Amino acid sequence: MLKIKNLQANIEDKEILKGINLEINPGEVHAIMGPNGSGKSTLSSVIAGKEEYTMTGGEMLFEGEDLSELDPEERAHRGIFLSFQYPVEIPGVSVTNFMKASINAHRKAQGLEDMPAKDMLKLIREKSEMLEIDRKFLSRSLNQGFSGGEKKRNEIFQMAMLNPKLAILDETDSGLDIDALKVVANGVNKLRSADNAVLLITHYQRLLDYIVPDFVHVMVDGKIVKSGNKELAYELEERGYDWVKQEKSV
Amino acid sequence: MELKDKLLSSFMAFEEAFDVDTDIHQLRSDAIKEFETLGFPSKKDEAWKYTSLNSVLKYDYSVFPKKEDAIDYKDIKKYLIHDIDSYKLIFIDGIYSSHLSETTHDKIDVCLMSSALSKSKYKPVIENYFNKIVPKNSGLNALNTAFSKEGAFIHIHKNKSADKPIQIINFSTGNESALLVQPRNLIVVGENSQVQIIERHQSLTDHPVFTNSVTEVFAEKRAVVDYYKIQNDRDSASLIDNTFVEQKEESYCFMHTFSFGGKLTRNNLNFYQKGERSESTLKGITIIEGKQHVDHNTLVHHTSPNCESHQDYKGIFADTSVGVFNGRVLVDKEAQKINAFQSNNNILMDDKATINSKPQLEIFADDVKCSHGCTIGQLDEESLFYLRSRGIPLKEARALLMYAFANNVMESVKIPEIKKRITHQIALKLGVNLGYDL
Numbered sequence: 001m002l003k004i005k006n007l008q009a010n011i012e013d014k015e016i017l018k019g020i021n022l023e024i025n026p027g028e029v030h031a032i033m034g035p036n037g038s039g040k041s042t043l044s045s046v047i048a049g050k051e052e053y054t055m056t057g058g059e060m061l062f063e064g065e066d067l068s069e070l071d072p073e074e075r076a077h078r079g080i081f082l083s084f085q086y087p088v089e090i091p092g093v094s095v096t097n098f099m100k101a102s103i104n105a106h107r108k109a110q111g112l113e114d115m116p117a118k119d120m121l122k123l124i125r126e127k128s129e130m131l132e133i134d135r136k137f138l139s140r141s142l143n144q145g146f147s148g149g150e151k152k153r154n155e156i157f158q159m160a161m162l163n164p165k166l167a168i169l170d171e172t173d174s175g176l177d178i179d180a181l182k183v184v185a186n187g188v189n190k191l192r193s194a195d196n197a198v199l200l201i202t203h204y205q206r207l208l209d210y211i212v213p214d215f216v217h218v219m220v221d222g223k224i225v226k227s228g229n230k231e232l233a234y235e236l237e238e239r240g241y242d243w244v245k246q247e248k249s250v
Numbered sequence: 251m252e253l254k255d256k257l258l259s260s261f262m263a264f265e266e267a268f269d270v271d272t273d274i275h276q277l278r279s280d281a282i283k284e285f286e287t288l289g290f291p292s293k294k295d296e297a298w299k300y301t302s303l304n305s306v307l308k309y310d311y312s313v314f315p316k317k318e319d320a321i322d323y324k325d326i327k328k329y330l331i332h333d334i335d336s337y338k339l340i341f342i343d344g345i346y347s348s349h350l351s352e353t354t355h356d357k358i359d360v361c362l363m364s365s366a367l368s369k370s371k372y373k374p375v376i377e378n379y380f381n382k383i384v385p386k387n388s389g390l391n392a393l394n395t396a397f398s399k400e401g402a403f404i405h406i407h408k409n410k411s412a413d414k415p416i417q418i419i420n421f422s423t424g425n426e427s428a429l430l431v432q433p434r435n436l437i438v439v440g441e442n443s444q445v446q447i448i449e450r451h452q453s454l455t456d457h458p459v460f461t462n463s464v465t466e467v468f469a470e471k472r473a474v475v476d477y478y479k480i481q482n483d484r485d486s487a488s489l490i491d492n493t494f495v496e497q498k499e500e501s502y503c504f505m506h507t508f509s510f511g512g513k514l515t516r517n518n519l520n521f522y523q524k525g526e527r528s529e530s531t532l533k534g535i536t537i538i539e540g541k542q543h544v545d546h547n548t549l550v551h552h553t554s555p556n557c558e559s560h561q562d563y564k565g566i567f568a569d570t571s572v573g574v575f576n577g578r579v580l581v582d583k584e585a586q587k588i589n590a591f592q593s594n595n596n597i598l599m600d601d602k603a604t605i606n607s608k609p610q611l612e613i614f615a616d617d618v619k620c621s622h623g624c625t626i627g628q629l630d631e632e633s634l635f636y637l638r639s640r641g642i643p644l645k646e647a648r649a650l651l652m653y654a655f656a657n658n659v660m661e662s663v664k665i666p667e668i669k670k671r672i673t674h675q676i677a678l679k680l681g682v683n684l685g686y687d688l
Binding site for chain 2: 045048049050051052071072073075076077081082084087088090091092093098101102105106109158162
């Protein structure tokens with residue numbers, strides 16, 4: 001599904017990604033862990049198409065298509081979804097209206113008519129119930145005055161609405177208490193299928209207790225330095241990142 | 251002939267049509283002399299530093315328009331808030347159109363300035379209020395007073411409320427190759443009374459039109475005035491709107507100005523608070539492009555204690571458009587314990603767009619809360635990326651962010667149809683169809 005080869009990316013001439021290799025197939029859950037500043041969030045932004053970053057080398061293919069040629073909205077239309085670490089606030093635009101705009105933009109890109117209002121409401125009801133989201137919440141301005149947990153839950157709600165092929169969850173666990181984390185993880189698990197894939201970006205192993213990864217990658221200084229299965233996450237939790245760094249330098 | 255000279259000589263002809271033995275005649279004669287001395291403002295005047303009238307004054311305007319052409323309701327419907335029940339005062343080339351209007355004398359007076367100036371039953375109101383708060387330092391005000399003849403006359407008597415909003419709409423038809431219109435409005439809202447007003451100036455052709463309007467609003471004790479100015483004219487039409495609001499004790503006045511079009515628009519909006527615990531709200535959304543120019547020149551003069559004023563102006567400027575915000579807050583020594591807030595936020599969409607923002611606070615009282623803030627920026631890249639990552643294309647994403655930016659001005663709009671209309675206008679202006687009503 002996603003094939004990344006020797007990906008290099010800069011922000012304002014500063015090299016952040018220094019040759020990433022990653023392959024994600026349908027049905028798989030990958031986790032990328034690593035210390036602060038290792039480039040984890042940059043990787044997720046580069047996949048989603050954030051324009052501040054310049055891709056300086058390597059390639060990114062999504063279902064065989066070169067991602068670097070596509071605008072962020074086109075990548076979304078192909079089925080890539082990024083759950084933001086810091087979702088932005090849009091006053092005056094309700095969660096519901098925002099989802100309408102988003103869903104209908106996806107449909108338009110596929111040459112479809114707008115979703116009938118009745119179907120839209122049904123979908124919203126279904127997905128908000130799944131994530132235990134209060135109806136009142138849906139008429140509030142997008143992310144405005146939301147708590148950290150509400151913002152993250154809202155991100156997963158959007159993911160549920162859009163049903164992407166590849167969901168990248170950037171630090172979705174930060175700011176969540178354990179109950180909220182369970183709801184969010186449960187939501188993500190319900191959305192998993194043999195046809196879609198999840199890429200988790202996280203600091204901590206905690207989230208991985210609830211969304212169990214098939215592969216764990218450790219990122220240090222712009223490179224994936226170690227990959228393994230979920231056991232690697234426990235090892236990192238216990239031993240920290242230093243040993244990986246040392247192993248790398250050996 | 252220079253426009254000024256032409257106007258001075260036209261005044262003779264104008265006055266001949268009236269009974270000269272009236273108070274108003276004296277006012278007009280004094281005013282034309284004032285205009286003769288002051289003339290039109292130029293960029294040398296501090297208050298006109300960023301707005302030049304040269305491009306407006308260069309035309310040979312007619313002062314006496316031909317009799318109106320018949321205009322059908324269907325041709326102008328879209329310029330009205332037509333989906334609400336309202337009183338309407340509709341003027342065509344400065345002349346009242348009775349068949350398009352709906353007036354009343356039932357408990358409230360919604361009628362014409364020309365009849366208020368000539369009928370004896372209105373004399374006490376005219377004597378007490380007409381031209382009482384228009385300062386003597388402006389050639390434009392003097393010019394309007396000299397030619398004052400027609401406009402809206404609205405008198406909401408004590409303890410009465412207008413049962414529906416009142417729309418004041420001035421159309422110009424292009425019967426003349428270039429037309430100067432000078433509406434003169436007087437709005438008196440009695441004690442414990444309420445009114446909602448919607449005002450608009452609209453040209454129906456591409457002939458140059460120059461509107462120099464003067465509106466006086468008096469809010470007596472505990473009166474509530476909710477006023478909306480919709481400015482979305484053609485690129486051939488310019489407007490100088492001079493509005494003066496006097497507020498007595500515990501009165502509330504809300505003024506929303508939506509500036510989306512016109513060649514040059516200058517709003518001289520002046521609030522005089524003359525009673526304790528009165529509140530003034532001045533809000534505006536400006537979205538312009540091309541070579542359009544919108545200048546908000548506001549004054550809030552606090553003379554009494556325990557009052558509040560809130561100013562919030564948002565501007566979005568594309569292409570080579572120019573915006574000006576000059577917000578003056580004056581707090582007299584007696585006006586203790588007042589709160590005065592002012593904010594002006596702007597987004598420049600292009601490198602060549604300009605905004606000149608100048609807050610002026612002059613505070614002579616020592617126990618007050620005053621704040622002002624001004625920002626000039628571009629759309630936030632992070633927010634744009636967020637929306638685009640949800641599949642919303644760049645153009646629509648920009649529109650959503652601009653709507654969000656202007657939104658807190660919309661929050662205080664109390665007539666839902668206006669809110670809907672303005673939202674639609676914003677979407678249209680930004681060239682997007684979002685597939686739902688914002």
